[in-house]
Amino acid sequence: MTHKNDTLSSVEALLPFIEKPGRYIGGEINAIAKEAVQRRLRTCLAFPDTYEIGMSHLGLQILYAILNRHPDVAAERVFAPWPDMEAQLRATGAPLASLESQTPLAAFDLIGVSLQYELSYTNVLNILDLGGIPLRAADRVKDAPFVIAGGPCAFNPEPIAPFFDAIAIGEGEELVIEIAQTLLTGKDNRWPRHKTLEALAAVKGLYVPLVHTHGEKIRKRTIADLNNWRHPQRPVLPVIQAVHDRINLEIARGCTRGCRFCQAGMVWRPVRERTPQTLHGMAADMLNATGCEEISLLSLSTGDYTCIGDFLPDLMDTYYGKRVAISLPSLRVESLTPRLIETIKRVRKTSFTLAPEAGTDRLRRVINKGNTEADLLATAEQIFAAGWKTLKLYFMLGLPTETPEDLEGIIDLSHKVMHIGKHRRQINVSLSTFVPKPHTPFQWHRQIGPAEVLERQEYFRSRLKNRNIVFKWHDRRMSLLEGIFSRGDRMLADVLETAFRQGCRFDGWSDLLRFDLWQQIFDEHGIAPEHYLRERALEEALPWDHIDAGLTRDFLVEECRKALATQETSDCRRDVCHQCGVCSKDIRPIEAATGVPQETAAITPDTDHRPPVATEQPTARSYRLHFVKAGRMRFLSHLETAAALTRGIRQAGLSFIHSSGFHPHPKISFAFASSVGVESLSEFADIQIEASGLDMDEMSRAINRNLPDGLAVQSIRDLPAGEKSLFKSFLGFRYEIALPEDEKKYPGPHFEERLQSYLRQDTFVIARSLKGKLISRDVKALIRDLAFDAEARKIRITLRTTATGGVKPIEIMIQVFGVNEDAARRLRIVKTETLFAPT
Numbered sequence: 001m002t003h004k005n006d007t008l009s010s011v012e013a014l015l016p017f018i019e020k021p022g023r024y025i026g027g028e029i030n031a032i033a034k035e036a037v038q039r040r041l042r043t044c045l046a047f048p049d050t051y052e053i054g055m056s057h058l059g060l061q062i063l064y065a066i067l068n069r070h071p072d073v074a075a076e077r078v079f080a081p082w083p084d085m086e087a088q089l090r091a092t093g094a095p096l097a098s099l100e101s102q103t104p105l106a107a108f109d110l111i112g113v114s115l116q117y118e119l120s121y122t123n124v125l126n127i128l129d130l131g132g133i134p135l136r137a138a139d140r141v142k143d144a145p146f147v148i149a150g151g152p153c154a155f156n157p158e159p160i161a162p163f164f165d166a167i168a169i170g171e172g173e174e175l176v177i178e179i180a181q182t183l184l185t186g187k188d189n190r191w192p193r194h195k196t197l198e199a200l201a202a203v204k205g206l207y208v209p210l211v212h213t214h215g216e217k218i219r220k221r222t223i224a225d226l227n228n229w230r231h232p233q234r235p236v237l238p239v240i241q242a243v244h245d246r247i248n249l250e251i252a253r254g255c256t257r258g259c260r261f262c263q264a265g266m267v268w269r270p271v272r273e274r275t276p277q278t279l280h281g282m283a284a285d286m287l288n289a290t291g292c293e294e295i296s297l298l299s300l301s302t303g304d305y306t307c308i309g310d311f312l313p314d315l316m317d318t319y320y321g322k323r324v325a326i327s328l329p330s331l332r333v334e335s336l337t338p339r340l341i342e343t344i345k346r347v348r349k350t351s352f353t354l355a356p357e358a359g360t361d362r363l364r365r366v367i368n369k370g371n372t373e374a375d376l377l378a379t380a381e382q383i384f385a386a387g388w389k390t391l392k393l394y395f396m397l398g399l400p401t402e403t404p405e406d407l408e409g410i411i412d413l414s415h416k417v418m419h420i421g422k423h424r425r426q427i428n429v430s431l432s433t434f435v436p437k438p439h440t441p442f443q444w445h446r447q448i449g450p451a452e453v454l455e456r457q458e459y460f461r462s463r464l465k466n467r468n469i470v471f472k473w474h475d476r477r478m479s480l481l482e483g484i485f486s487r488g489d490r491m492l493a494d495v496l497e498t499a500f501r502q503g504c505r506f507d508g509w510s511d512l513l514r515f516d517l518w519q520q521i522f523d524e525h526g527i528a529p530e531h532y533l534r535e536r537a538l539e540e541a542l543p544w545d546h547i548d549a550g551l552t553r554d555f556l557v558e559e560c561r562k563a564l565a566t567q568e569t570s571d572c573r574r575d576v577c578h579q580c581g582v583c584s585k586d587i588r589p590i591e592a593a594t595g596v597p598q599e600t601a602a603i604t605p606d607t608d609h610r611p612p613v614a615t616e617q618p619t620a621r622s623y624r625l626h627f628v629k630a631g632r633m634r635f636l637s638h639l640e641t642a643a644a645l646t647r648g649i650r651q652a653g654l655s656f657i658h659s660s661g662f663h664p665h666p667k668i669s670f671a672f673a674s675s676v677g678v679e680s681l682s683e684f685a686d687i688q689i690e691a692s693g694l695d696m697d698e699m700s701r702a703i704n705r706n707l708p709d710g711l712a713v714q715s716i717r718d719l720p721a722g723e724k725s726l727f728k729s730f731l732g733f734r735y736e737i738a739l740p741e742d743e744k745k746y747p748g749p750h751f752e753e754r755l756q757s758y759l760r761q762d763t764f765v766i767a768r769s770l771k772g773k774l775i776s777r778d779v780k781a782l783i784r785d786l787a788f789d790a791e792a793r794k795i796r797i798t799l800r801t802t803a804t805g806g807v808k809p810i811e812i813m814i815q816v817f818g819v820n821e822d823a824a825r826r827l828r829i830v831k832t833e834t835l836f837a838p839t
Contacts, residue, residue: 010094011024011102014085014088015635016826017822017825018084019084021635022051022636023051023081023240024085026099026100026239027631027632027633028099028237029644029648029708030234030290032068038074039073040072041184042109043112043180044077045060045078045114046078046124047114048079048113048120048121049079049116049123051079051238052240053243054077055242056242061232061235062173063176066231067177070177077236078098078131083505086505089130095132097131106133106144106145109145110145111133112149115153116153119507121159121507122500125496125500135497136163138162140165141193142193144193146196146200148165152267153486154167155267155544155549157207158490160493161493162493165208169221169548170222171268173231179206182203204219205218207546212546217546218547219548222587224588225590232286233289234285235247235248235290237647240640241643246296247286247294249282251308252272252299252300252592253300254270255301256269256271256573257301257304258370258559258572259357260366260440261396263437266551269582270589272589273305276307280318283319291646295315295319296326297326301331302331303328303331303336307593312340312343313343316343323658329353333356333376338386341386352383353394354379354380355393356393356394357396359408360405361373362406366400366563366566367563370571380421381420384420390427391425391428392430393430395429401564410460411464414429414464418466421468429469429470429471429472431471432474435483438487438544441556444538445536447479447533448533449533450476457476475513477515478513481507498524550582552580554579618657619690622687622688624686626715627684627711627713628714629641629683630680630710633710645707646666648711649689651705652699656688657689668686669725671730674831678831679829679830681832682833684730686725700713730801731800731837732806733798734798734832735795735831736797736832737794737809737813738827740827741793751795754816755786755816758816764778764779765777782801783798783799783812785798809829810825
């Protein structure tokens with residue numbers, strides 16, 4: 001078995017050769033690496049997409065926190081490697097390993113896979129294969145990890161069922177602990193694999209394909225009260241820019257609006273809201289633990305949260321002085337009020353997206369959207385009047401009963417919104433293809449094929465000439481694959497494995513999608529895509545019939561019939577119960593304003609985290625920070641380093657002075673950026689913060705407690721008024737490059753001869769590629785000192801930097817000393833000193 005240190009060193013050796021090495025270095029703030037004695041059950045949570053997408057996913061953070069609270073469970077993480085990293089792993093034979101301990105996946109007891117999107121299925125297989133785990137559950141022997149999936153795609157598990165030992169249906173907070181306890185019991189008692197699978201099959205909400213072979217109904221798991229689950233209190237902070245760099249504060253789960261196309265709105269019923277008191281406490285915990293600048297209020301329909309009218313302004317008042325923005329990414333048109341809009345824009349105008357879904361009121365009644373054109377236009381007018389200049393509208397193509405008039409309605413509605421905005425307004429219209437989803441009233445309906453999608457897209461392209469309206473549409477090839485696998489059966493498992501083995505990866509990324517290969521594979525397996533896109537008869541057996549999402553078949557059928565009759569169904573929270581089937585004596589709706597269970601009603605606000613709104617301008621202090629970037633943190637880019645340092649300063653309790661304008665930014669500036677992969681003992685940053693009661697040594701210690709391992713503030717000093725900025729005062733840098741001991745690979749005389757040849761030249765021109773062009777430049781004047789220490793086997797370089805740029809140490813190694821590029825990338829380059837002009 002590969003040892004941890006061997007895996008760590010082998011992975012680190014690959015990082016200089018890949019595009020974004022920060023994805024693979026770990027070491028994040030709030031990440032948990034337990035000691036061996038605490039790891040009786042070793043769990044790795046696998047997200048089958050890139051690090052920056054997976055780290056934005058709230059579900060992953062929740063499960064990570066819950067599992068690591070268990071005294072005998074250690075949860076770590078792994079993400080899908082980008083093709084450049086996969087190529088390096090396969091070329092070197094290094095296994096895919098976890099971030100926290102660099103443990104190969106095959107050494108874990110449990111691999112938990114998040115299934116968020118059908119087009120990530122080939123990435124799941126790639127993760128297992130690179131981790132040394134047999135793809136199919138039937139092929140896994142005694143010591144192989146148990147591979148268990150969960151997430152929205154689990155509501156039709158059949159296309160991927162053969163690859164999993166178990167599949168979790170529904171919400172995972174309680175379920176994941178029961179899974180862990182079952183595996184611990186099996187491990188302690190040395191159960192054979194089949195006995196552990198049988199025990200897992202007895203856990204409510206777990207589908208075990210090798211055990212449940214007779215169509216047994218698997219009922220989804222549902223959390224009764226979200227107020228009892230406040231995770232994550234300390235989210236793991238990504239070291240590189242995540243897709244969503246913010247705190248995700250889930251205010252409610254479930255939706256009763258009843259949009260007939262929306263799987264999430266159906267399967268996550270009933271509505272359960274957290275109390276404002278609980279949410280205030282969660283927000284304070286997460287902000288203190290992360291230093292983030294934005295709180296995103298998550299819900300399927302944020303405006304429907306019963307306390308939103310008072311809670312949002314109160315939350316804004318709490319954090320206004322700290323310039324923390326509040327965003328509401330999921331707002332229904334009719335739930336937006338002038339008060340909400342004014343509240344949202346107080347700190348920072350976050351983006352606005354409205355989702356009419358359909359172009360006409362008739363089609364919106366078919367899909368039970370619950371709003372009208374008049375609602376949309378009135379809301380757009382409020383948004384533009386409040387100062388927004390851009391509005392995004394989201395529509396779907398191919399909805400059931402869609403007519404040419406509905407398509408024309410999209411164009412007409414977009415123009416009406418644009419005219420409300422008048423001049424200098426931008427309308428971004430996004431068009432996606434409707435994909436029928438299991439457990440919705442539209443699960444029987446047909447999905448239009450790629451040719452029909454193209455025809456509709458061409459219709460919009462020919463009709464839209466206004467420069468203030470930008471139309472974008474989802475890749476029709478991806479929609480086809482999503483439609484096939486969302487309503488597919490177990491016959492597709494062989495297709496998936498073949499696609500993986502022939503190189504399909506990241507099928508949800510248009511630049512990596514190999515659609516021609518998918519078509520070829522479907523042909524090879526005798527699969528007709530039209531079979532999966534077709535309309536289904538109401539009495540037809542469906543591949544997911546054994547999964548009970550709580551909704552009765554009668555309810556879904558009735559909703560399907562009402563859609564064809566253009567009849568709407570009211571929100572059951574505001575009207576009568578429609579007998580959908582999800583509620584029971586144990587699981588019922590909870591509204592924060594009314595139905596709070598007794599045990600959660602006792603939660604009181606933490607008044608310490610709710611300061612009054614600042615009324616006076618704070619006293620600003622300027623400081624210069626000297627910090628180091630070493631170890632694996634040398635693989636962070638300049639922007640990633642800046643983000644980590646900025647968050648660490650906030651977490652230390654220090655408040656930045658912000659710039660003015662539409663998007664205020666903290667006042668922090670840096671000297672010339674170090675290249676990715678270069679260690680630095682001499683980095684500097686200037687900051688402006690509000691005066692605090694800490695001296696500079698205390699500030700350093702407070703900041704360092706909140707920086708990832710490898711970043712550390714060495715000292716802080718006052719920056720007197722009038723002192724030159726970093727960019728204007730620094731002259732250059734000193735570097736030291738250690739050469740490997742292998743003299744056959746890096747012979748000493750070779751370096752001395754090349755150095756003397758360089759010193760004899762009056763000019764020295766290097767060539768570099770810049771935006772596809774080859775640029776030549778004489779760098780002789782920029783290299784102030786260059787020496788080779790044969791005894792210590794080190795190159796020492798002093799470089800001058802000008803306003804037009806400088807030269808990189810790696811360029812000197814390649815072009816002065818003749819080291820090939822691959823060998824140069826492997827060298828340990830350390831910036832030892834930053835040179836400043838005399839004051």
